[in-house]
Amino acid sequence: MDIQSILKAKVKEAVKSIFDIELPSVEFQPTRKDFEGDITVVVFPMLRYVKGNPEQIGRQIGAFLEERVEEVSGFNVIKGFLNLIIDDAFYLHFFNSIYETENYGHNTDGDTDAVMVEYSSPNTNKPLHLGHIRNNLLGYSVAEILKASGKKVYKTQIINDRGIHICKSMLAWQRFGNGETPEDAGLKGDQLVGKYYVAFDKAYKVEIAELTAQGIEKDKAEKEAPILLEAQEMLRKWEAGDEAVVALWATMNGWVYTGFEETYTNLGVDFDKLYYESDTYLLGKNVVEDGLKKRVFYKKEDGSVWIDLTDEGLDEKIVLRSDGTAVYMTQDIGTAIQRVKDYPDINGMVYTVGNEQDYHFKVLFLILKKLGFSWATNLYHLSYGMVDLPSGKMKSREGTVVDADDLMEDMTRTAAQLSEELGKLEDYSDVEKQELYRIIGLGALKYYILKVDPKKRILFDPQESVDFQGNTGPFIQYTYARIQSILRKVDSNLDLSGFKNLTNQGVNLSARLNDFVGQAVEELHPKEKELIKQIQLFPEIIGLAAENYSPALIANYVYDLVKEFNSFYQQVSILGEADENKKILRVRLSKKVGEVIRSAFQLLGIQVPDRM
RNA sequence: GGUCGCGUAGCUCAGCUGGAUAGAGCAUCUGCCUUCUAAGCAGACGGUCGAAGGUUCGAAUCCUUCCGCGAUCACCA
Numbered sequence: 001m002d003i004q005s006i007l008k009a010k011v012k013e014a015v016k017s018i019f020d021i022e023l024p025s026v027e028f029q030p031t032r033k034d035f036e037g038d039i040t041v042v043v044f045p046m047l048r049y050v051k052g053n054p055e056q057i058g059r060q061i062g063a064f065l066e067e068r069v070e071e072v073s074g075f076n077v078i079k080g081f082l083n084l085i086i087d088d089a090f091y092l093h094f095f096n097s098i099y100e101t102e103n104y105g106h107n108t109d110g111d112t113d114a115v116m117v118e119y120s121s122p123n124t125n126k127p128l129h130l131g132h133i134r135n136n137l138l139g140y141s142v143a144e145i146l147k148a149s150g151k152k153v154y155k156t157q158i159i160n161d162r163g164i165h166i167c168k169s170m171l172a173w174q175r176f177g178n179g180e181t182p183e184d185a186g187l188k189g190d191q192l193v194g195k196y197y198v199a200f201d202k203a204y205k206v207e208i209a210e211l212t213a214q215g216i217e218k219d220k221a222e223k224e225a226p227i228l229l230e231a232q233e234m235l236r237k238w239e240a241g242d243e244a245v246v247a248l249w250a251t252m253n254g255w256v257y258t259g260f261e262e263t264y265t266n267l268g269v270d271f272d273k274l275y276y277e278s279d280t281y282l283l284g285k286n287v288v289e290d291g292l293k294k295r296v297f298y299k300k301e302d303g304s305v306w307i308d309l310t311d312e313g314l315d316e317k318i319v320l321r322s323d324g325t326a327v328y329m330t331q332d333i334g335t336a337i338q339r340v341k342d343y344p345d346i347n348g349m350v351y352t353v354g355n356e357q358d359y360h361f362k363v364l365f366l367i368l369k370k371l372g373f374s375w376a377t378n379l380y381h382l383s384y385g386m387v388d389l390p391s392g393k394m395k396s397r398e399g400t401v402v403d404a405d406d407l408m409e410d411m412t413r414t415a416a417q418l419s420e421e422l423g424k425l426e427d428y429s430d431v432e433k434q435e436l437y438r439i440i441g442l443g444a445l446k447y448y449i450l451k452v453d454p455k456k457r458i459l460f461d462p463q464e465s466v467d468f469q470g471n472t473g474p475f476i477q478y479t480y481a482r483i484q485s486i487l488r489k490v491d492s493n494l495d496l497s498g499f500k501n502l503t504n505q506g507v508n509l510s511a512r513l514n515d516f517v518g519q520a521v522e523e524l525h526p527k528e529k530e531l532i533k534q535i536q537l538f539p540e541i542i543g544l545a546a547e548n549y550s551p552a553l554i555a556n557y558v559y560d561l562v563k564e565f566n567s568f569y570q571q572v573s574i575l576g577e578a579d580e581n582k583k584i585l586r587v588r589l590s591k592k593v594g595e596v597i598r599s600a601f602q603l604l605g606i607q608v609p610d611r612m
Numbered sequence: 613g614g615u616c617g618c619g620u621a622g623c624u625c626a627g628c629u630g631g632a633u634a635g636a637g638c639a640u641c642u643g644c645c646u647u648c649u650a651a652g653c654a655g656a657c658g659g660u661c662g663a664a665g666g667u668u669c670g671a672a673u674c675c676u677u678c679c680g681c682g683a684u685c686a687c688c689a
Contacts, residue, residue, distance in 0.1 A: 470637035
């Protein structure tokens with residue numbers, strides 16, 4: 001039972017006993033560092049029920065608690081704030097009770113509902129860029145956080161493998177490629193296909209310039225450039241199942257998938273199920289029929305089908321074209337339904353998609369609700385701000401993007417450079433070093449992106465790059481590495497410390513710690529107490545992060561924990577402590593902090609190194 | 613123009629389901645490596661929380677208006 005629940009009941013009891021009033025709720029907050037105490041009861045809200053001077057009331061409640069509640073060892077009142085001092089024994093017992101818990105912080109008795117998390121969902125005509133990185137990191141992390149909060153999670157992406165964009169790459173490759181393959185070019189498949197997408201745009205612009213030079217208006221030229229018309233023709237052939245076109249399409253998409261696979265592996269993300277738009281783009285049409293019957297939709301004279309959302313403050317939205325073909329919305333309706341068919345335990349979905357589609361998802365969710373699907377109330381658009389460069393928006397067509405592969409390589413290189421300067425790893429092999437640099441470089445990148453609130457747009461300056469000091473991934477990884485170093489030394493100093501049972505036989509240790517709790521509770525160092533308090537927060541933070549779909553909460557939490565640990569590390573000696581019981585406690589604290597760091601970072605998709 | 617989001621230190625961000633003197637990091641400046649990894653620790657400097665009203669014991673946080681930035685308002689996806 002956590003301390004807050006205990007106190008809540010006791011404060012109510014106090015008010016009942018002193019003033020004979022039933023209090024509906026009690027407000028707590030952690031005591032500010034500048035005051036003495038651990039938990040603060042805010043008296044002000046009680047004034048609605050209890051008449052009197054807040055300071056006076058606080059003192060009366062405080063005295064009651066100090067006398068009747070064994071966890072409360074003292075109190076003070078400042079203005080309307082009742083600061084309670086919690087007995088060290090409580091914290092020690094708490095720490096002792098969770099020390100052996102594996103996956104501490106995870107909710108193990110979660111509901112049986114599953115949730116599907118969609119992220120990445122790239123187009124297959126170009127490589128992934130920085131924007132996709134943010135998307136992937138967010139989606140992956142939220143999926144992991146939901147799992148930790150007790151949900152069953154399916155990770156998915158819908159691959160946008162058809163449409164005019166891929167036809168553009170195909171056409172350009174036919175014209176300028178001379179049969180070039182990724183092997184010939186020495187390029188990843190997605191990079192090669194992206195190259196031809198850029199080539200298309202270049203040729204297209206040349207044609208537009210030629211047309212306008214002939215006196216044709218720009219608008220018209222843009223629509224009638226021969227190369228564009230040809231790409232459109234190619235799309236029609238694809239839809240008609242033209243063998244040659246479909247074969248080329250399959251080949252080039254194949255290259256792209258091989259390339260993506262490599263990028264995903266490097267980025268450390270994965271998927272349980274892939275959906276391809278070439279399979280789903282016709283879905284949803286039968287649902288429209290159904291919606292017409294239910295009068296959720298209506299038909300205009302030209303045959304197009306619409307939904308009227310003006311009552312909800314939105315406008316009218318088309319769900320089927322007059323020629324009977326599907327639009328984007330139709331597909332998304334059909335795909336959502338298909339997913340629930342594929343995984344009947346799904347009772348909610350998370351869509352990781354940029355905030356430029358806020359309106360689309362608002363409408364989509366509303367339509368699904370109106371169609372009466374029970375799971376439609378549990379849909380969430382994990383909307384995030386764009387990643388912009390100092391020069392403005394990223395545009396693949398114009399080549400002004402920060403490529404995902406390049407960026408990861410850059411980060412690894414920077415980590416390598418920094419690490420070499422520090423020169424702490426002379427005994428590592430090149431392979432080991434390379435892997436470590438990757439962990440650090442990616443840690444820096446991932447933390448940098450995940451620590452900010454998803455809603456905010458990120459301005460990414462490749463020149464200034466990503467920090468490795470302060471509130472950063474490497475800072476936290478470094479603390480983890482230091483802890484591992486301590487734990488290694490515990491093992492190797494058997495004869496000196498008598499710690500031989502520490503890592504293997506927890507039972508023995510628990511017994512000894514219990515002795516310690518019994519005999520010397522008042523000796524808990526302030527830093528030890530702060531650390532335990534911080535550790536105590538972890539389960540609650542995971543819950544909050546899941547509720548808010550926010551990896552940033554995890555990042556901020558682990559940063560605070562690490563700061564607290566570093567301060568502890570600096571102020572007290574761990575292995576040098578003379579009192580063996582204290583030494584054991586400190587080693588155990590360090591070990592647990594390490595576990596929480598690893599666990600929290602795992603939720604962010606970031607690895608931790610044993611040394612750095 | 614309508615709708616949605618954002619605006620906190622020179623820069624990057626926490627805090628936003630209302631609570632004490634608004635917190636970190638970077639940058640600048642001071643100290644601390646013969647003791648567990650200095651990618652660290654301790655400290656200094658830095659703020660009319662975009663502006664103005666309102667709600668109340670109390671507002672960065674909630675409401676209204678305005679300003680600035682962004683997104684979106686296609687029989688494109």
